[in-house]
Amino acid sequence: MSFSPLVERLMEAFRVLPSVGPKTAQRMAMHLLERDRDGGRRLVESLGVALEAVGYCQRCRTLTEEELCGICASPRRDDGVLCVVESPADQLAIEEAGGFRGRYFVLHGHLSPLDGIGPEDIGLDQLEARVAEAGVEEVILATNPTVEGEATAHYIAAQLAPLGVKLSRLAYGVPMGGELEYVDGGTLSRAFNGRLPFQGE
């Protein structure tokens, strides 16, 4: 025996969500059908509208329902510095950290030849055109410190070098508040090589 066809189909549909297995999908379906149908309807409505209306910002490619996202539309950001990130989530993390007042460019992924993801798939032609525009003096390559992120950063650096723009990468080192004991070797050696002169508070 199993649940009715529509319930089974709903459970199957929940599997599209990241890290949601059969048991979790069942719990989700049961919760909405048994205890929170209104919440379920709100989810249907919000997701339907978002899938319809949310697209990419024409300048930075982040997710937005407008032509230009809030940051690209803002006159109070510095056009001279462009921060390249892999995802809108990375962009949000940087914004929440505060301090950066420049613009962004979102790749929505990283180069991955094996998965057939090439330069055009992550908008590098658009990035080059953007940087070629007057105004961008520095490009901060803030792709993830992973093998793919590094490779993507190097590819972009090589691509933008001819434009004579200043290129930078986020600093590597031990995370604030972390314990050295739990920091991986690669990060530690990076932190040693990049050690800075001590400054008392």
Place this chain on the structure above:
Amino acid sequence: MSFSPLVERLMEAFRVLPSVGPKTAQRMAMHLLERDRDGGRRLVESLGVALEAVGYCQRCRTLTEEELCGICASPRRDDGVLCVVESPADQLAIEEAGGFRGRYFVLHGHLSPLDGIGPEDIGLDQLEARVAEAGVEEVILATNPTVEGEATAHYIAAQLAPLGVKLSRLAYGVPMGGELEYVDGGTLSRAFNGRLPFQGE
């Protein structure tokens, strides 16, 4: 800065799902918007249809889009035994364990005066009427072995006693494959009190 209004609204909507916090909701929204819009549309469609069409079986109250669920509609089940469970998930677990060939009655919860959930909210009047019908000889009270489940079982037992039907409760004891070391005291003492004469295989 935050995401665009529609994206923020979508993230908020995902919070209705059980044990989904802000971070998970964000990951779900990003995943569907960035990598799997088709999957998202399937979820919208399946959830919308299920919320519309899935109701309660008129006989056992389990979730179904039909008037009668598969089990109630089946002529091959034993009308003499009625198993009362708290949820469709419990019913499925019992069906998957196999062996039980009777019918079911789903409470969709348990008595919980503090939350204002009384007998009528879990369909006990309907249950009484169902048992009063000719045919039901035994009612298995398979509510959860929790305080609320126990209380609900006792309430139902008292309610059905006048009908002179046989009432039973699932056996308590140590779970198969478990290690005594990790079994809680309450379960262990129940298992001791309910010990059975040894039968060699």
